Amino acid sequence: MPRTSTSENRRLRGRATRLAVAGTALALAAPVPAAAAVPGEVQAQGGAQVQAQGGAQAAAANPVSLLKYTTKERRDALAYWTTARMKAVGASVDLGPSGPRAKPWRGPALKTVGRLFFVNATGADTWCSATAVKSANKSAVMTAAHCVRRGSSPVNTNMSMVFVPGYSKGQQPHGVFAVRAAVTPRSWENDSVNDMAALIVDAGKDGRKLTDTVGGQAIAFNRPVGGTVSALGYPATRPQRGEELLRCVGTAKKENGAQVIPCDLNGGSSGGPWFADFDTTTGKGVLVSVNSGLDSLAPTKMYGEVLGDTAKKVYDRAQRP
The missing domain is CATH 2.40.10.10 (Trypsin-like serine proteases)
Known part of the structure; x- marks a missing residue:
């Protein structure tokens, strides 16, 4: 049974009560070698932050951080998130009745909106929601920064991340897309400010890019x-x-x-x-x-x-x- 916790909903009150169904204990992954980086850009890989060339001053001047996943990590993520595991993680959490304001969407299928599954920094299976958007590389997805990494804790990043556009009742009508990289504001990484993120996903199993498959908002x-x-x-x-x-x-x-x-x-x-x-x-x-x-x-x-x-x-x- 996947391990989940509702403590993320209790972590911060008021304005900052977050919505990811996830545990909050710190868990650090072993460092791995950094990939080639853009000067001044902070990258992380395998959960461990690494400094790109250009030094601390250049990195501090760059307002974004880049979290990259290796080819093996992406392949393993696709194998990990079976249909059974996706359904099991939802069945293991109950946050009470839905509504009355929130109601099931009954309009045309929203191919661009889907579930974002991942393993959080404590090793728990969990999910967020995300959206495919128009982009030059046809591969960008928007979500919240706290779905990628814990705020004010650069080394606590989520892993095994996949996006399932149009997810509905266990069905993945447009396939499953491994997240290749995640971009978050440096202000979130360091100070829990600006809770938004953008993901870059691999092409689908058929080789087609995300927005060629589902369109983009x-x-x-x-x-x-x-x-x-x-x-x-x-x-x-x-x-x-x-x-x-x-x-x-x-x-x-x-x-x-x-x-x-x-x-x-x-x-x-x-x-x-x-x-x-x-x-x-x-x-x-x-x-x-x-x-x-x-x-x-x-x-x-x-x-x-x-x-x-x-x-x-x-x-x-x-x-x-």
């Missing part, structure tokens, strides 16, 4: 907060227990430097998209944030970062090979 940066937003994700609430996509709808407002909507999606929905201009007949919208935190364990508010200049730099790095 538009994404906006420095967009004024406001208007109607649809927030989606795969929470560990019952009866769905991560097996179905749920949605909240609300008006976005600014609060304490972030944006907030009325929503009771819970753990497991971390990293799920906030869509503005969402067309329920086509399933297309503009991604303006991702699920980041709740106001309490009995949530009435969902928080998301305002995607500004730092978020744009994270996304731009993820558009590269």
Whole structure:
């Protein structure tokens, strides 16, 4: 039985109550050799942070960190996340009843939105939610930074990470994509600020790139907060227990430097998209944030970062090979 814990939901209260269903004990992986790096870019591999060439000063000036997974790690991740394991991790967590605001999505299949499965820093199976977005390399996925690594703890990174777009009740209609690299803000790594991340995924089993397979949602940066937003994700609430996509709808407002909507999606929905201009007949919208935190364990508010200049730099790095 996969090991899971709801302690991630209790870890921080108020603005910073995170939604990943994950344990929180520290676990360090053994260092491995660094891959070739861009000067000034901080990279991590196999859970151990390594400094790229250019020295500490150059790294400090770069606002993004890059976590890379080896070919073997990606191959092992695909083998690890069987259909049975995906279903088992949801069955092992119960965060109470779904709703009343969060309701199952009953519109057209959202091929771009899916579950992000991984093994967290404590060695526990868990998941978040994520979205394929338009990108130059056709391989970028947006999620929350706390779905990649623990905030303010650079060496505590998640492993065996795969993205399953369109996941529904154990079905993987578009395949499973291994995460090749994850880009997070340095401010998250060091200070738990800017809870957003971008992933770069391998091509699928058929050799096709992600957005050639499922399409990609538009994404906006420095967009004024406001208007109607649809927030989606795969929470560990019952009866769905991560097996179905749920949605909240609300008006976005600014609060304490972030944006907030009325929503009771819970753990497991971390990293799920906030869509503005969402067309329920086509399933297309503009991604303006991702699920980041709740106001309490009995949530009435969902928080998301305002995607500004730092978020744009994270996304731009993820558009590269």
